[in-house]
Amino acid sequence: MTAVAAFTAMTMVACGSDAAETPEKPDGPVTIKVWAWYPEFQGVVDLFNKTHTDIKIEWTNAGTGQDQYTKLQTALKAGKGAPDVAMLELQEIPTFQLTKHLVDLGKYGANDVKGDYVDWAWKQVSTGDQVYAIPVDAGPMAMMYRDDIFKKYGLTVPKTWDEYKAQAEKLKTASAGKSFITDFGANDGGFMTGLFWQAGAQPYTYDIANPSNIGVNVNSPEAKKVIEYWEGLVGAGLADTTAFHTTDFYNGLNSEKYATYIAAGWGPGYIQANAAKSAGKWKVAPLPQWVAGENKQGDWGGSSFAVTDQAKYPDVAAKVAMELFGAKNTEAWKIGIDKAFLFPTATPVLESDTFKNKEYDFFGGQKVNEVFVPAYNAIGPFSWSPFNSYNFSQLTTNLNQAIEKKTSWSAALDAAQESVKTYATQQGFKVQ
Structure with missing residues (x-):
């Protein structure tokens, strides 16, 4: 289906929202x-x-x-x-x-x-x-990093996304292009949404108490800032685009292909199960910030x-x-x-x-x-829509097409916005 x-x-x-009267x-x-x-x-x-x-x-x-x-x-x-x-x-x-x-x-x-x-x-x-x-x-999200790779190439743990890009450029040069700073798995809508969340984006405004209305803002300035940043890293050959949760991705974690992994709180167990050969080589640092000194987080x-x-x-x-x-x-x-x-x-x-x-x-x-x-x-409030599976599918489909065809990621976000708005209207929601 x-x-x-x-x-x-x-x-x-x-x-009805409640089960029938409780029987004996x-x-x-x-x-x-x-x-x-x-x-x-x-x-x-x-x-x-x-x-x-x-x-x-x-x-x-x-x-x-x-x-x-x-x-x-x-x-x-x-x-x-x-x-x-x-x-x-x-x-x-x-x-x-x-x-x-x-x-x-x-x-x-x-x-x-x-x-x-x-x-x-x-x-x-x-x-x-x-x-x-x-x-x-x-x-909650954080940055896992390969301590051995950082030491090998003289990298420092970045505290901001600007510093993250600078370390990515240094890594590419020092490793002769053999290592990426990370992998951007555009097949995972939850991953991308977590990054949007950290940047202050609110793709959907929805209140269960007022279910007929929904705000759709998938291509907000905050979301576009995130997408354009990662488009820049990928376009410069600093970040990879292998699909998450695949053999190739796990091999990248095990080898020196990826120096960091932007992960969630369940990541320690996930990476331990899927990248066992790299045991003892990883450390965890806070998620880089868009503004130095801030503590904005996503889930x-x-x-x-x-x-x-x-x-x-x-x-x-x-x-x-x-x-x-x-x-x-x-x-x-x-x-x-x-x-x-x-x-x-x-x-x-x-x-x-x-x-x-x-x-x-x-x-x-x-x-x-x-x-x-x-x-x-430190995670802030966030709203989901009542058709999230569709939202994720539009986000990942449009972005993967942009990556494959080397077209604008920002335009892909615009396409997802229009698709979700149309879908919400078709389902009877008043789109704001």
Whole structure:
């Protein structure tokens, strides 16, 4: 199913935002069905089931990302077959909330845990006292760099994007063009959006409380500043354009092809799993800034637990959503951090000595969360649209075409803007 078809199919349905009146509980434990694709999640489920005699979680990995969303959309439209609790990436929450398929967890005590999360993260899942999901993990951004390459070519860690470009030029000359400063994976809309976010761009203005209106500003001056900067690096042969998450990309991380990797908070685990040969050669530094001395940050990725309107016992499902990776669930987070390499959103976990002082052998023993935690805390507010999959597809398609044909990246952003505006209008939104 295409993004357009999936969204159109969903908008034809308008169910109530809360499950039916909670029926009487069974004598035995209440079974709650959960869909999620977190790594090492079976251990978290087993832990929950061992510590709760009144609830039993049945976990299904229904696919990663869009694969799960397509199945979930189908089940919600059919009125049966959906889980009680579903993992949703933060950018997908408006899509499912728009069609009234998410239970308001504020009615089941979710606002009691609001204080466990920083403001920007909580606003990603709520509007006013209405709460549509519980944050789990996030992706604050930073710059991973090959310490060995930096030392080999006499590079200094850049603090601004201007300095980053200067080091890229130095690297190209010193390595005789064998090394790039980094790779710009134009196949990942989340990566590019995180860079836009840091620069202060707001591609979409959307309020769940006023769902008929949407602002579309994909080609804002802030976004164009980012795109034109990277177009300059690529055009000068300073940055590569290999697709992220591919064998060629991983080989580049393992070799001396890339001196840095602009990564998210889940990056330490990701790079450890996919570039094992480069172990011990990496370090982490703050994301370069557009203005020296500022601390502007963006996010790349993140997820939550939402309760669907098919939950028979929404109060119990809400409890599961709040507790699976809750702020006080230290044993679950031990699995999430040490084995699944998640970056937690719960402040008590983030600020714990265990997390902040965790040393990563892959990074030469560096306490990398001393970089990622301040970045997370400095992230500003950001809005997603209720058709984000389509937005990402237009951004990546138009930009990849510009890279392939060597045409203007700025024009590619203009094309994405017009495409998204047209699509939003076709779906019945008033575009502002």
